[in-house]
Amino acid sequence: MKRIAVIGGGIAGVSAAYELALQQRAGAPIEFTLFEATDRLGGTVETERKGEFVLECGPDSWVTEKPWARELAVELGLEDQIIASQDDHRRTYLAEGRTLQPMPDGMRMMVPFQWAGVLNSPLFSWQAKLAYLREPKIAEELKASALANHESSRDESVRDFVFRHFGAEVADTIAAPLLAGVFGGEIATLSARAVLGPYVALEREHGSLVLGLQRRLQEQAEQGKTPASVFTTLRNGLGGLIEGMEARIPDRSVRKRTAMNSVARAGGRWQLFASPSQTARQQPEDFDAVVLATPAKATARLLAPLDPRMAELLPQHSSSAIVAAFAFTPEQAREMRVPRGFGFLVPQRTGSAEPVADSSLDALAQRALLACTFVDQKFPHRAPPGAALLRVFFGGATAPGLLQEDNETLLSLAHRALGKILGKLPEPKISLVRRWPDSLPQYEAGHLDRVAELEARAATHSGLRLIGNAYHGVGLPDLIRAGRMAARAMIQS
Ligand SMILES: Cc1cc2nc3c(=O)[nH]c(=O)nc-3n(C[C@H](O)[C@H](O)[C@H](O)COP(=O)(O)OP(=O)(O)OC[C@H]3O[C@@H](n4cnc5c(N)ncnc54)[C@H](O)[C@@H]3O)c2cc1C
Structure with missing residues (x-):
């Protein structure tokens, strides 16, 4: 035995x-x-069910493209629990101070596959738009450096990789918050090969990420492989x-x-x-x-x-995360100004390792705030009709400074930090906070x-x-x- x-x-x-x-x-x-x-x-996988609300304390969904979580759910008899993200609401915003700017349509991460969204977006300066337009034109040059990197097994940071394609502004405005939302880390240290593997492969094949992505999406469409939704989860939670x-x-x-x-x-x-x-x-x-x-x-x-x-x-190195969730009744939700979408990301433009003038807890929380999910819009089955459920994600270099605070303090910091972006919020009916120290290893x-x-x-x-x-x-x-x-x-x- x-x-x-x-x-x-x-x-x-x-x-x-x-x-x-x-x-x-x-x-x-x-x-x-x-x-x-x-x-x-x-x-890290933990679900709390309170009344009609399903509160995820850690992960809230899986990427639909990868079949193994779905296969397991079916095997466990949970097929009728499987729900898709409501992709007609799939809009993510970038928080610029108190303003939420929509991320342009027609993009996968930081790579556009259609031009109109990027070119009309107020998120980018004209220099960044020109950098985008230039990228397909330097495909051969990019492919040569990709092949050289591959042959010598050379890795580079995510920032260097994105910079070579689209310049500094796109790296810092789009790539940094997107990756921070997943790894809670800095793109200047994360590995391109480990974190952006499919994009590194696209570069090797096509040089240009824009052309490569367009080709890949076209092939998927021809083979009928376009997934119906980007994220999948379970109605009653991943628990x-x-x-x-x-x-x-x-x-x-x-x-x-x-x-x-x-x-x-x-x-x-x-x-x-x-x-x-x-x-x-x-x-x-x-x-x-x-x-x-x-x-x-x-x-x-x-x-x-x-x-x-x-x-x-x-x-x-591993980064720490703090998750706070707030549930609001339909009456409260009607008073709130949450735009249509899946949520927002917070760009860390200044580089979170820099010294900060204001070391108050509120300033710390503001700097550690990486993202917020509008759960009731992303997965409507997780909240009663008309109610609102918001989930805040703190991480990055400043989050460890918050880990020692008690639940009440963390909840009021999160509530105020959210209110600064979404406008003053009512007192939630239900709230929850979880600390996940050293939970996300930095590749x-x-x-x-x-x-x-x-x-x-x-x-x-x-x-x-x-x-x-x-x-x-x-x-x-x-x-x-x-x-x-x-x-x-x-x-x-
Ligand atoms: C806030 C947050 C949100 C996330 N969102 C998503 C998402 O939406 N989708 C997604 O796919 N992924 C998401 N992730 C990533 C994903 O949740 C984690 O990568 C994954 O759950 C980690 O699983 P694990 O089994 O590797 O480790 P863990 O979940 O860390 O489990 C390790 C276990 O080992 C135990 N342990 C530690 N030391 C010992 C010891 N000496 N002896 C015995 N036991 C020990 C711990 O108590 C723990 O239970 C998220 C992560 C975080 C932190």
């Missing part, structure tokens, strides 16, 4: 444990235990994925409130030592194989005694090479697998897939 340990009960670890449970039920000769430090599974998987994992295979302190090799087996304060079991437990599904920092701590180089190869330039070396080293330790958001993407579909594949590989190896 092969004994397998999964350490870390976020979506990646739970997906691995769920797959192990399926294989066990199908007759695979295994025993397994999922160890989770806290008293609940899900990690449903965790609940569905947990229900199918035998109770005896889940050990919550058990933080693993260290992992060691002894006699060809893996010895796991739990933190003494969290479990009565002081003796190490032996396993044949270990899946580490912990966040980057915890993984580095666990791997360092085994192989210090592996710890160095993990992302060295800095050179990330993919480091991960390749890390995985090669991991492969030399028999029965060791690394999964989670530190390696090949932070999105839910990729993590579900990685968890399930790791489980299958464990059984086959």
Whole structure:
């Protein structure tokens, strides 16, 4: 009987444990235990249901294009829960002081596939518009540098990549807030290859991103592959994925409130030592194989005694996030001035690492505010008809300065920061706040090479697998897939 340990009960670890449970039920000769430090599974995935409101504390949806989250939902019997974002409301704004400027139509991230939206947008200066128009004309030059980069495996920052195509203004006005909304980080350090992989591939093929994107969309349309909506989620919240998987994992295979302190090799087996304060079991437990599904920092701590180089190869920085959500009744919503759309992003034009003159908490919150989602418009099923549900996302270099504040303070800071942009808001009927310290690993330039070396080293330790958001993407579909594949590989190896 092969004994397998999964350490870390976020979506990646739970997906691995769920797959192990399926294989066990199908007759695979295994025993397994999922160890989770806290008293609940899900990690960053957490849903609170209050009255008719569905409040996501962490992720709120997955990218429709990647099939693995949808496949899992169907497998768990949640097909009737699957809902698409309401894309006829799909407009994102950029907050410029107190004004919300719509992002132009006809764009994918910072790349236009139609000209009218960009050329008529007040968001860009004429210099930026000229830079956009020039990009297809320098396609050959861009392709040559892309091929040279590829051959020498050279990585560059997201900012440098976008700058080469469209100049500084587009990088700072559009790319920076879009990427900050996903990674909570700085485009000057994020890796283009790791974070903008599909765009780096487009550049290699076409040189021009504008021409490449136009070609790709045309091909998708011809093959009937254009997704109906960009984002997909579950009506009752993404927590449903965790609940569905947990229900199918035998109770005896889940050990919550058990933080693993260290992992060691002894006699060809893996010895796991739990933190003494969290479990009565002081003796190490032996396993044949270990899946580490912990966040980057915890993984580095666990791997360092085994192989210090592996710890160095993990992302060295992770950003922290704070999510605050406010629900308003239909009567209140009628008084509010929320425009039609999915939400807004806040450009960090000044560079959030610069010293700030005003160090008040309100100024800190204003600087840490990265984005707001108009949830009732993006996913109308998450709020009663006519009600409003707003979700605010704080992150970046200044967010850690807010983590120590109590819930009440954070909620009033978030409420005031939102009010500065959307106009004075009423007192919400329901509110919620969550802190996610060190939750988003920063894929800095050179990330993919480091991960390749890390995985090669991991492969030399028999029965060791690394999964989670530190390696090949932070999105839910990729993590579900990685968890399930790791489980299958464990059984086959
Ligand atoms: C605010 C926010 C919004 C996001 N929005 C989206 C979105 O809309 N769509 C999307 O696709 N992605 C989104 N993401 C990204 C995505 O949610 C995460 O990348 C993903 O949930 C991480 O899953 P994970 O399993 O790798 O790690 P985690 O969720 O961090 O789970 C790791 C688990 O390991 C446990 N652990 C840590 N140390 C130990 C130890 N020593 N022993 C035992 N257990 C341990 C932790 O308690 C935790 O439960 C968002 C992230 C954040 C922070």
